[in-house]
Amino acid sequence: MPNTFLVKAIESWLINSNELGYTLPFCEVLTAQGFSLIHLSKQNAFEQGKDVIALRGDELHAYQLKGGNITDDRWVREVWPEIEKLRKLPVVHPAVAAGTPHKSYLVTNGALEDTVRRAITDLNNTQWAEAPLTVIVRGQLLRDFIDASEAFVPQELADYRNFLDLIFSDGRGLLDEEKLARLFEETLRLRDGELTKAARRRSITATVLYASYVLSSAAKAANHVAVMHGLAMLLGHILLVAERENLPTTVYRTSVDLILNELDRHGEALEAELKAGELDKVYESPWDGTLGIFRKHLGVTFLTAHKLSQYLSAKEDWNSVSSANLLEWNAAGQILWGEGAVAAFLVRFWLFKVLMPTDSTVAVFLEGPLRDVLGANSRESEVGLLSPYYGIDVAARLATGTLNRELTETFTGRSYSIGLLVDLLARHGHRAPVAQLWRDISDLSHTEYQPTGLWECFARRGSSGAEVSRFPDQTQSWAKLVSDAETIDLAAVPRLLREVPAFIPYFALCYPHHLTRNLVRYFDETVWTPREGLAKEG
Amino acid sequence: MIIDFPEIKSALDEQLRRFSRRVLVESAPLIRLIPKILQHEGETHQYNTLDGAEKQMSYDEQVGEFSFSKDELPSLSKAEIFRRCGDAMRQMAGNIERGAFQTIGREVEEVGNTLKSTDPCSPENFLAALDKVLVDFDGSRERPVMPTLFANEQTIKEFKRRFEALTPDQRHDLDRRREEVLDRKYAEYLSREGDRKLVD
Numbered sequence: 001m002p003n004t005f006l007v008k009a010i011e012s013w014l015i016n017s018n019e020l021g022y023t024l025p026f027c028e029v030l031t032a033q034g035f036s037l038i039h040l041s042k043q044n045a046f047e048q049g050k051d052v053i054a055l056r057g058d059e060l061h062a063y064q065l066k067g068g069n070i071t072d073d074r075w076v077r078e079v080w081p082e083i084e085k086l087r088k089l090p091v092v093h094p095a096v097a098a099g100t101p102h103k104s105y106l107v108t109n110g111a112l113e114d115t116v117r118r119a120i121t122d123l124n125n126t127q128w129a130e131a132p133l134t135v136i137v138r139g140q141l142l143r144d145f146i147d148a149s150e151a152f153v154p155q156e157l158a159d160y161r162n163f164l165d166l167i168f169s170d171g172r173g174l175l176d177e178e179k180l181a182r183l184f185e186e187t188l189r190l191r192d193g194e195l196t197k198a199a200r201r202r203s204i205t206a207t208v209l210y211a212s213y214v215l216s217s218a219a220k221a222a223n224h225v226a227v228m229h230g231l232a233m234l235l236g237h238i239l240l241v242a243e244r245e246n247l248p249t250t251v252y253r254t255s256v257d258l259i260l261n262e263l264d265r266h267g268e269a270l271e272a273e274l275k276a277g278e279l280d281k282v283y284e285s286p287w288d289g290t291l292g293i294f295r296k297h298l299g300v301t302f303l304t305a306h307k308l309s310q311y312l313s314a315k316e317d318w319n320s321v322s323s324a325n326l327l328e329w330n331a332a333g334q335i336l337w338g339e340g341a342v343a344a345f346l347v348r349f350w351l352f353k354v355l356m357p358t359d360s361t362v363a364v365f366l367e368g369p370l371r372d373v374l375g376a377n378s379r380e381s382e383v384g385l386l387s388p389y390y391g392i393d394v395a396a397r398l399a400t401g402t403l404n405r406e407l408t409e410t411f412t413g414r415s416y417s418i419g420l421l422v423d424l425l426a427r428h429g430h431r432a433p434v435a436q437l438w439r440d441i442s443d444l445s446h447t448e449y450q451p452t453g454l455w456e457c458f459a460r461r462g463s464s465g466a467e468v469s470r471f472p473d474q475t476q477s478w479a480k481l482v483s484d485a486e487t488i489d490l491a492a493v494p495r496l497l498r499e500v501p502a503f504i505p506y507f508a509l510c511y512p513h514h515l516t517r518n519l520v521r522y523f524d525e526t527v528w529t530p531r532e533g534l535a536k537e538g
Numbered sequence: 539m540i541i542d543f544p545e546i547k548s549a550l551d552e553q554l555r556r557f558s559r560r561v562l563v564e565s566a567p568l569i570r571l572i573p574k575i576l577q578h579e580g581e582t583h584q585y586n587t588l589d590g591a592e593k594q595m596s597y598d599e600q601v602g603e604f605s606f607s608k609d610e611l612p613s614l615s616k617a618e619i620f621r622r623c624g625d626a627m628r629q630m631a632g633n634i635e636r637g638a639f640q641t642i643g644r645e646v647e648e649v650g651n652t653l654k655s656t657d658p659c660s661p662e663n664f665l666a667a668l669d670k671v672l673v674d675f676d677g678s679r680e681r682p683v684m685p686t687l688f689a690n691e692q693t694i695k696e697f698k699r700r701f702e703a704l705t706p707d708q709r710h711d712l713d714r715r716r717e718e719v720l721d722r723k724y725a726e727y728l729s730r731e732g733d734r735k736l737v738d
Contacts, residue, residue: 172542225541273540282540286606287547289614299540393543400616402549 006153009167010145013213014109014138018067021219022109022141023051024262025212026065029144030054031254032205035061038095040261049086053093053102060102062086069110075119079106087131107136145209152206154186162186163214171217174298174393175230177510181460183210184237201251204238208255224270225302228263232506235259239496239503240458249499260313260502267306271321274303279332287400294396296333301344303329305505308351313502314531323355336372337395338386342417343512345369346520347505349424350527363425367433370421374440377415384411388512414469416513419446420520422472426485427524431478438476445469448516454494457514458507485521493522501526550616557620558602558627565631568638568688588672589649598637602630639688659696661704661712665719673723682720 014022027037035054052063064086070079087104112120112135124132154160162179163186169176187207189195195203211234218226235256242252282288282295304326310318330348335341349365356362377384386395387409397403418441425434434441447469449462456462490498497507497519504523508515563570577583583595604626606614646652651670655663674683689697704712 170544172539173544174541222539223541278540283608283611284542285547286611286614286619287543287550287616289611289619290616291543291546292612295540295542393546396543396546397549400546400550402546402553404549 003150003153005164006150007142007146009213010149011142013216014142014145016220017109017216019051019065019109020265021067021216022212023065024258025145025209026063026107026141027052027258028205028208028255029148031258032148032202033144037254037258038093039091040258048089048092049082049084050091053091053096055095060091060096060100061105062091062102063105063107066106066108067110068108069113070108070116071113072115075113075116083133087128087133101131103134104131105134105136107141109138109141111137148202148205149209149213152187152189152203152210154183156186159183159186163210166214167217169214169217171219171221171223171226173223173226174391175215175218175226175233177229177233177391178460180214180230180233181237183214184234188237188241190237190241195245197245197247197251200241200245200247204241204252204255207234207238208259222269222273224266224273225298227266228270228302228306228506229510231259231263231266232503232510235263235500235503236458236507236510239494239500240455243458243494243496244453244455256500260309260500263306263309263506264315267303267309270299270303270306274299274329275321275325279329290400291396293333293335294337294392294399296329297335297337297341297344298333298392300329300333301347301509304344304347304351305509308347308354308505308527309502311351311354311531312504312526319355323352326352326355336369336385337392337399338388338390339373339415339417340386340388340391340512341395342369342373342388342421343508343515346420346424346515346523347508350505350524353428354527360430363428363430363433366421366424366428367430370418370425370433370437370441373415373417373421374437374444377412377418377444378440379413379443381412384413387411388416388515414445414447416447417515418444419448419470419472419517420515422481423485423517423521424524426478426482427521429482434481435478442472442474442476445471446517449514450492450516451514454492457494457497457511457519462514488521488525489518490522492516492518497522554620554623558623561624561627562602562631562634565628566635568635569631571686572638600630600634600637602626659693659700661700661708664697665712665715668716669719669722673720673727675724675727679721679724682723 023040027040030052031037033056035056037052037054039050039053041051049064050062051065054061054063064079064082066079083104083106086106090099091102092098106120117135120133120135154163159182162182166176166179166183184207185191187210188203189199211230215227215230218230238252238255238259241247279296279299282292282299288295303321307318307321307326336345345365345368349362352359352362352365373385375381386398386407394403394407398407422434422441425431447467449465449467451457451462451465453464456465497504504526508523584593585595586592602623604622606619606622643652653663653667653670655666657663668685671685673685675681676683687694687697701709
């Protein structure tokens with residue numbers, strides 16, 4: 001018995017999506033059906049008429065994706081010429097032997113006008129008879145998406161309501177991270193430890209689809225930061241299950257790559273927005289006098305994460321934004337709204353360090369927050385910075401007096417970030433600020449969560465392990481500090497973080513409360529590992 | 539679009555709405571005393587007065603305006619937004635109050651119940667005013683429901699000063715004459731209340 005509301009929700013999402021909106025779930029379903037994706041066009045750029053190329057066995061399949069109904073006029077003017085290219089031009093790809101024939105597909109989330117349907121049938125019976133075009137329209141897409149989603153629909157009423165809340169959320173704002181994590185935990189069946197690998201594969205596919213449904217309102221609003229945040233959370237949860245269940249790469253890797261590709265696409269759209277001067281347009285209402293800086297901060301932070309991620313995955317255009325532009329945007333959106341924001345400073349530090357390797361002033365991205373955290377969290381201070389367990393939404397509510405609950409926690413007397421900031425300064429040889437501040441540094445304990453299972457790093461909240469607080473030595477040897485900062489315990493780094501370095505900047509932003517000193521040292525080391533074919537200079 | 543905070547903005551809008559209503563009420567003592575009725579449908583409101591006159595309510599649009607230039611938005615604080623809103627609400631309250639007094643004045647003039655005096659703060663004038671208005675009683679002669687006097691701060695001070703300047707004899711005389719007025723008012727009250735009955 002199909003879940004009527006789920007069917008309606010998916011249908012509504014599909015109708016309201018454009019081709020970019022359903023590309024990720026379409027590819028995910030293809031993968032679940034046994035296809036291996038070998039090409040996914042960037043930003044839907046038209047490449048020989050082929051948006052997606054996939055292999056199943058020896059068969060090569062090429063897809064042209066369209067959004068909406070295809071009318072007679074649109075067919076003649078736009079689609080037919082592209083289909084001719086799709087059919088006629090051979091697939092040129094390193095994974096495919098030259099001259100391999102391919103099957104051609106026209107996919108749309110709309111319908112074909114009768115005249116178009118007839119035209120395609122006629123062509124398939126005549127001049128295209130040797131390599132006919134297969135058409136996939138909304139009905140079939142809908143069936144495929146429902147089939148892939150239905151078995152993993154949230155089971156409990158509360159979880160289902162959580163899913164509905166996310167579906168109907170305002171696409172212009174931040175996603176509710178807690179609700180999103182709960183949805184992924186449910187659709188990935190994290191509480192079920194007995195799932196077969198095949199079922200795990202299906203649950204990953206379903207989770208990617210559910211993520212597409214709940215992110216669609218943000219995607220429609222072109223709210224790239226929220227979509228990237230949601231995709232990063234999705235990726236984190238897929239890595240969680242892969243790490244915990246020690247899944248073989250065949251089970252999760254295609255999904256990971258698809259999500260990274262989607263992150264990249266939204267990152268590029270965000271970059272285009274910032275280049276078009278959108279940061280200067282955030283002052284839309286009187287409240288933006290207070291909230292504008294938070295909006296800018298998020299825009300710049302996710303852009304820097306995107307560029308660093310591109311760098312870490314050796315993408316050629318990682319340095320497509322000049323250092324001067326980035327510095328200007330960064331200055332406009334720099335705010336240490338809590339210790340959770342230290343992660344944003346780390347991402348900036350790493351990106352600027354690879355963009356401007358000889359510029360020592362880049363250390364300001366470490367020294368600045370270190371001074372601010374020490375000042376705010378000192379034992380004499382009345383109110384410390386929000387711990388990394390509180391997000392920017394809480395900080396913005398505090399700044400605007402709209403927080404509807406009381407914060408009873410004490411934030412002074414300890415810090416979740418001084419240890420890792422000191423480590424980075426030591427790793428990069430910045431002795432002077434550390435020496436100058438050591439008196440204050442040694443007065444605060446560094447606190448971090450150390451999970452029992454490394455997979456818990458990817459959970460919103462770990463369930464086992466310990467929160468560990470340590471005061472630094474009162475008298476500290478610089479040589480020992482540097483030596484400690486250069487020591488990395490690889491056994492305490494999740495396997496999947498080592499396998500997917502492109503996720504590191506997003507991990508830092510989505511899990512700032514799980515940034516241990518060891519992880520940050522590892523991330524720093526990873527950034528500095530030379531990447532083949534990339535020049536470090538913006 | 540660069541990510542926004544729609545929920546926080548709507549919470550701030552609500553805070554500002556509540557604040558503006560509070561300032562409005564606090565700044566309009568007359569309005570505070572008048573029962574508020576929301577007309578949920580229809581385009582006009584008809585009513586009759588105690589003396590049987592048929593009336594139609596006219597609606598006055600009341601607007602409190604405050605604005606911000608685009609240039610000042612980046613540095614605009616929440617406190618400044620509330621300050622400007624407060625100023626606008628106080629000005630709007632003044633307009634509403636003035637309008638209400640003008641309406642009352644017109645109505646009173648219409649029924650010939652206006653008291654004109656060259657010395658409005660005199661105790662004599664107070665007695666004459668009392669004599670003009672309708673006074674209810676809470677069940678007995680000893681419990682008159684005295685009308686509320688609205689005047690600006692200076693006038694109130696002057697009233698007090700003039701009353702305090704009375705000699706004991708003058709005060710006694712004034713009290714005696716006030717009781718006489720209230721006796722008459724009580725008789726009118728009894729007559730009014732006596733008329734409230736069902737007859738064949």
